[in-house]
Amino acid sequence: MSEPAAEPAAEPAAEPAGVPAAGLDKSRSPADAPPIVVDALTESGNGYRFVVARDGRLHQLAFGIGAGSVPVTVGRSLYPLALPTYGEDPHRMPALRITHADGVMTTRLTYRSHSEADEDGGRVVRIDLVDGDEPIDVTIVVRVWDDYDLVEQWLEITNRQSASVVLHDYASASPALAGSDPCLTHMGGGWAAEWTAFTEPLTLGTKVIESLGGIRPHLQAMPYALIEPAGRASETEGSVVACAIEWVGNTRLSCERSHNGVVRVCAGANPYAAERHIDPGETFRAPAVLWAWSDAGRGALSRRLHRFTREQVVRDGTSIRATVMNNWEATFFAFDEAKLVAMMDDAVAIGAELFLLDDGWFGESHPRDLDDAGLGDWVVDRRKLPNGIEALTDGAQARALRFGLWVEPEMVNVRSSLYAEHPEWVVAEPTRERREERNQLALDLCRPDVRAFVVNTVRRILVDHPGVSYVKWDANRAVSEPGSSVLPADRQSHWPFDSAAGVNDVMAAVAAGHPNTEIMLCASGGGRFDLGSLRHFHEAWTSDNTDPLVRLQMQWAAGWFLPASILSAHVTHWGGKPLAFACAVAMTGRFGIDLDTTACSPDDLAVLRRATTAYHRVRDLVQQGDLYRLVSPLDGERGAVAFLSKDSDRAVVFAFQLDETPGSALAIDCLDPDRTYEVQSISLTDDALPTVERSPGSVLGDEGLPWVLDQPLTAAIFEVSAVD
Numbered sequence: 121m122s123e124p125a126a127e128p129a130a131e132p133a134a135e136p137a138g139v140p141a142a143g144l145d146k147s148r149s150p151a152d153a154p155p156i157v158v159d160a161l162t163e164s165g166n167g168y169r170f171v172v173a174r175d176g177r178l179h180q181l182a183f184g185i186g187a188g189s190v191p192v193t194v195g196r197s198l199y200p201l202a203l204p205t206y207g208e209d210p211h212r213m214p215a216l217r218i219t220h221a222d223g224v225m226t227t228r229l230t231y232r233s234h235s236e237a238d239e240d241g242g243r244v245v246r247i248d249l250v251d252g253d254e255p256i257d258v259t260i261v262v263r264v265w266d267d268y269d270l271v272e273q274w275l276e277i278t279n280r281q282s283a284s285v286v287l288h289d290y291a292s293a294s295p296a297l298a299g300s301d302p303c304l305t306h307m308g309g310g311w312a313a314e315w316t317a318f319t320e321p322l323t324l325g326t327k328v329i330e331s332l333g334g335i336r337p338h339l340q341a342m343p344y345a346l347i348e349p350a351g352r353a354s355e356t357e358g359s360v361v362a363c364a365i366e367w368v369g370n371t372r373l374s375c376e377r378s379h380n381g382v383v384r385v386c387a388g389a390n391p392y393a394a395e396r397h398i399d400p401g402e403t404f405r406a407p408a409v410l411w412a413w414s415d416a417g418r419g420a421l422s423r424r425l426h427r428f429t430r431e432q433v434v435r436d437g438t439s440i441r442a443t444v445m446n447n448w449e450a451t452f453f454a455f456d457e458a459k460l461v462a463m464m465d466d467a468v469a470i471g472a473e474l475f476l477l478d479d480g481w482f483g484e485s486h487p488r489d490l491d492d493a494g495l496g497d498w499v500v501d502r503r504k505l506p507n508g509i510e511a512l513t514d515g516a517q518a519r520a521l522r523f524g525l526w527v528e529p530e531m532v533n534v535r536s537s538l539y540a541e542h543p544e545w546v547v548a549e550p551t552r553e554r555r556e557e558r559n560q561l562a563l564d565l566c567r568p569d570v571r572a573f574v575v576n577t578v579r580r581i582l583v584d585h586p587g588v589s590y591v592k593w594d595a596n597r598a599v600s601e602p603g604s605s606v607l608p609a610d611r612q613s614h615w616p617f618d619s620a621a622g623v624n625d626v627m628a629a630v631a632a633g634h635p636n637t638e639i640m641l642c643a644s645g646g647g648r649f650d651l652g653s654l655r656h657f658h659e660a661w662t663s664d665n666t667d668p669l670v671r672l673q674m675q676w677a678a679g680w681f682l683p684a685s686i687l688s689a690h691v692t693h694w695g696g697k698p699l700a701f702a703c704a705v706a707m708t709g710r711f712g713i714d715l716d717t718t719a720c721s722p723d724d725l726a727v728l729r730r731a732t733t734a735y736h737r738v739r740d741l742v743q744q745g746d747l748y749r750l751v752s753p754l755d756g757e758r759g760a761v762a763f764l765s766k767d768s769d770r771a772v773v774f775a776f777q778l779d780e781t782p783g784s785a786l787a788i789d790c791l792d793p794d795r796t797y798e799v800q801s802i803s804l805t806d807d808a809l810p811t812v813e814r815s816p817g818s819v820l821g822d823e824g825l826p827w828v829l830d831q832p833l834t835a836a837i838f839e840v841s842a843v844d
């Protein structure tokens with residue numbers, strides 16, 4: 121991966137005739153002077169090494185592991201362009217395409233200067249490029265995170281022309297990777313299948329993974345990918361590049377493999393039907409894209425990404441999360457105060473710590489008994505809750521439970537007072553029917569008044585109900601007529617980008633205004649999962665699909681990038697699998713319960729209680745420990761994961777039998793081989809005393825534990841503690 125991805129056949133020769141090195145101060149790079157090298161490297165020497173060719177163009181000399189050790193031998197044009205623009209490489213798709221004010225469609229960028237400064241915890245390298253003929257400034261920005269050995273990268277584009285320019289393509293990052301057998305792993309699949317993993321070889325041509333629809337795009341394609349340049353990596357071996365597009369809107373990742381084997385990856389906001397004008401003097405900032413690497417397989421990479429996400433991305437990411445009881449799958453819209461109070465009593469008996477009241481609590485003139493009314497009218501439905509939310513928050517407090525509320529503040533039902541007052545607030549095109557999805561329309565976040573409404577909606581709910589310390593923020597439709605009443609006719613294509621930026625702004629404002637409120641990000645399940653929006657949230661709802669067989673696979677794939685602490689995992693009856701198995705699967709994420717406990721048998725309640733008690737004993741490991749993936753559940757036979765404490769003192773191991781295929785042993789090869797461990801089994805199905813055995817870490821790593829499961833849909837949990 122660190123090899124310089126030289127591609128002499130594909131790039132223009134050095135100093136092509138007639139190409140002025142505009143913007144380059146040639147006095148700094150005379151023909152015999154050493155070339156200008158710009159490094160955006162972590163302390164480990166990984167990241168980007170760029171070189172300025174003698175014609176002034178900026179090239180990528182190396183990317184990834186060991187980029188800093190790649191020798192700078194020549195400042196010529198033998199290496200891939202750092203930022204391929206339209207017109208520079210006629211055989212390839214560009215990362216950046218701009219139509220300039222005078223109609224010129226190509227962009228020719230040369231190096232002007234670079235700088236480095238400490239900003240927001242990272243070291244920020246900025247490389248300024250200019251087009252000497254068409255006044256436009258383009259800055260490649262790379263934020264280097266030494267502690268996590270990764271970088272984030274984005275583009276800033278400033279229009280210096282006297283009229284607006286049009287951005288057609290604006291990938292935030294476009295590294296080139298060299299490798300013998302490149303393959304791509306990506307996730308998607310739509311509602312209830314959003315973390316379905318696909319791994320495929322990158323053959324000649326372009327593979328594009330993109331999402332559309334504007335509002336819950338990540339249901340369709342997650343903004344995450346693994347690229348393995350030399351063939352599939354294992355958990356401990358092989359070279360892997362991780363990419364995460366930090367954008368709540370539509371995203372696009374393209375991998376173009378050319379004849380010389382080089383893969384050009386372009387990643388960023390999806391520019392499809394999203395041409396963006398930049399006015400004179402305006403600066404457009406493309407969203408950040410994160411890159412991380414490993415030459416020791418996927419496991420080490422994931423652990424680094426998890427630590428980064430907990431410490432630098434999500435809110436309050438290093439604290440322990442409470443166990444939630446949610447009423448959605450239990451009641452849907454049909455509940456009343458008595459039902460919720462009964463569930464709260466069960467929550468206490470089971471050991472849950474937070475009660476989350478989901479959709480259906482609001483709507484006065486248009487009560488929300490189904491999904492066809494009430495959205496937008498954020499007043500309590502007194503028919504269901506005659507004593508208001510206060511009765512519930514007081515009831516929760518009396519039971520030492522925290523209380524949470526569901527909101528979907530960016531949406532409106534036509535059957536609502538809000539729509540009657542503000543039909544102009546919705547996303548719509550003037551000549552088109554306003555088609556509903558899930559019986560609702562989307563509010564237009566390009567409008568400042570709508571952005572203020574959304575922020576105020578959440579603020580008012582939290583101010584009016586001070587007992588609410590947790591919010592689930594949902595968004596349940598995509599957009600089919602992407603028009604805005606505040607955008608001029610010739611700028612309607614701004615909607616995809618600007619409305620996503622608007623969503624990000626309101627999320628940021630809510631997070632800033634309510635620093636003590638915990639918030640779950642949800643969009644019809646995992647329809648919003650990017651690291652950009654996760655900065656304003658504490659966790660995300662992994663998927664509406666809670667069938668534990670499917671969830672195990674989804675959580676496995678999500679865990680390539682994201683820590684268990686932010687992957688909400690609630691036990692339900694979805695899929696009709698054994699409850700103990702469902703509990704064990706949910707215990708490998710942020711555990712919660714979402715089933716009608718008032719209808720549960722005493723045996724089932726006992727399983728839920730045992731699971732909650734056990735989870736609380738090990739949740740520091742699950743939520744804050746290091747994840748080791750031991751057996752992949754993706755082939756549907758068995759699965760196993762371990763979470764290890766930082767000092768290797770303690771671990772919890774989860775093993776799952778999925779079908780009839782017998783297993784023999786479970787090697788737990790993450791423990792300290794020189795220590796002795798006590799292994800204690802945890803049963804969710806009975807109160808029998810745990811079995812306890814002692815073994816050296818080396819034996820647990822090599823021979824492992826016997827595979828004790830022989831029935832499909834069963835799970836075993838082991839608590840492992842060092843005794844010396």
Ligand code: DGJ
Pocket residue numbers: 448478479526594596642643644645661663664
């Ligand atoms: C979609 C979410 O994913 C569900 O968990 C639930 O909150 C419903 N929306 C409520 O309408």
